[in-house]
Amino acid sequence: MLAKKSANTKSSPVRELLKFSKMPEFISLAGGIPATDMIDMDGIDGIVSELLQSDHRQMFQYSVTEGELEFREEIAKLNALFHLKTPADQILITNGSQQAIDLLNRVFLEKDDIVLVERPTYLAALQLFSYTEAIVEEVAYNEQSIDLEVLESVFAQGKVKMFYVIPNFANPTGHTLDYSTRSAIVNLAHKYDVVIVEDDPYGHLRFEGEAVPSLFSIAQSLYGETHNVCYMSSFSKIFAPGLRLGWLAAPLKYLSAIIVAKQALDLHTSTFNQHIAASYLASGKLVERLKVLQTTYRQRRDLLIAALEKHLGGMITFNKPTGGMFLWCRLNVEVKASELLKACIDEKVIFVPGEVFFSKNPDHYTLRLSYSMLSENSADEGVSRIAKALNKLL
Template sequence: MLSQKSANIKSSPVRELLKYTKKPEFISLAGGIPATDMLDVDGIDTIIQDILAIDHRQMFQYSVTEGEAELRTEITKFNLHFDLHTPENNILITNGSQQAIDLLSRVFLEKGDKVLVERPTYLAALQLFSYTDAEIEEVSYQNNAIDLEALRSVLADGQVKMLYLIPNFANPTGHTLDYQTREQIVKLVHEYHVIVVEDDPYGYLRFEGEMVPSLYAIAQSMYGNNHNICYMSSFSKIFAPGLRLGWLAAPDKFLSAIVVAKQALDLHTSTFNQHIAAKYLASGRLMERLSLLQTTYKHRRDLLINALKKHLGDKLSYNTPSGGMFLWCHINLDINATDLLAACIEEKVIFVPGEVFFAKHPDKKSLRLSYSMLTNENADEAAIRIAKAIEKLQ
């Protein structure tokens, strides 16, 4: 009874691993989720009580598809702190940034098109693109950076419709595109009329180094509103993932079609949740908490790296990210990550094997470790358990 597409697309291995996170004896380095202990429950509760203290019945009514004006205005103000100009009339509120990817796929991709992704890239984006009739191709990398000459060659064949990028602290690699690469990408996609989906849920979580302007901002400075960059972000990593709130900024020439697609899907995002986010932003609490999040994640990154050095030595290699939540690792032994995960489950520690993040020809010795939930108490123990699992396989 299932369609051929649905029958062929498997559940996310990350979601499958979540059952272990409910077991207190397990240490999870798997989920790309914000630290539960960092959620501002008291602040959110205060906002909700303030809302309910007033007879705001409209907050429980239907809303406009574009999203509540108050929230779009607050997002515009918030982004100015990061040198990102997103006029409220160019913003669409979505059910997380995942829905934004879905909407853009529906609006732009059709049979015969090619969508380019980084190698490796966000698993859920690969799942979503698999539901389209477009062909998924991987962008070539050289010396840990996008090969711009190879990118030009691929774009020049005229078959590429969309380029999907996570420019800041990417999931799963933690890699960030430098300014020169971003600038060249903006020029190339403009020359070859390719749409860029700039997915940026982690950009607010930079804890080292200088901020790099978004492709969206670079394109605005070069081409005004006549560019091909659709920028999206989310409140999931910095505020409250359970509210399922994200947003998309697109140039005028694209926005109306994207809004119509959302109308067809779900009419609009939760009115009440939008008001919670709008009032939280207006209160200034999110800007205040960002520095705390950044400091905490830097500490947890360092905890993980120090534990890996201490207990695994050169058995794993990795780059050190300057923000975000992820450490991308390579196993320097004759062991693949899937077998290692099975052994780690026996030791009650979990991670995500890297092969699931590749569209083609997966690297079976890669793995993603998330440090967002790590603590002072369990960092060493997590590394010790991984080391024990490796010993079993040698």
């Protein structure tokens, strides 16, 4: 007999749609996955070849839970280039940033604890909170930013344990929080003793505008080691998702408990995969690659926007993110996104209905479109198929 929390946690609709994305006749605007054609296979193959020709026996042995020191040091160097101070001894290597969310979920939340999230937010985080049987509350946006008055009123009730936030090119909305909003969030969380979980898998994919300091950096500058921000990022979106490599930086007061949780869960992340990434970082290839990714994703965003304007005109509104992988859209006609998806599957095109990103009272007319995998032809053809399906329903 299944535990109640297992019975009540549903499979991710995004993962369910992956079966269609594997079919060559389908055009996918669904998955939040990096462009397969942009993975640096020449660079990775070269690194792997060098490692296998070296004395690499220890790379197939158990590792320490925190992660290989060489890898953590390379991450610290990378972060320093982007004005993020994360000493190697404050970094924990995880199996993707998804595991980092899981670890913090296990360490900080118990049944009926309140975790606050953006409305809407990352679906897989909602799944994890469901497993803990935490109570998920949402904080709405005031146009393009979090409503700080509402946020403080919720914090002031003294019941919120954790605030999960994606500050850069959020999944699913593409929103980015400005500096003043980030500073206010840090101050409010410190005032009311709320743990901030800062999830930043897309921060390096900025292709317009100036980077904004992380909540982690702001908290460090304001409160030193007494701050309460846990920061996580991933190599899945900028390097190779199949290696399942993410990392977490946390104040020392939290870190030992998080490491123990990781020990109990899986002992450590793949030793060999860590060495692949560490060598790639040490070679300088990743920093060079980021420029290519940024240029490519900007082009693909613009291709998708042009196709939407061409084929759907006034029937849909959408944002214009300055980085990341997603457009957040809303239908201006009386057709729910889930109904449109069913019709689109018949037309061999898929996207994610926005309703799955809400913990309660979903907006049924929203949808998330991913441009990361698109080409000029597939962007135009994909949106053309969506328009065909929508017109049939109308």
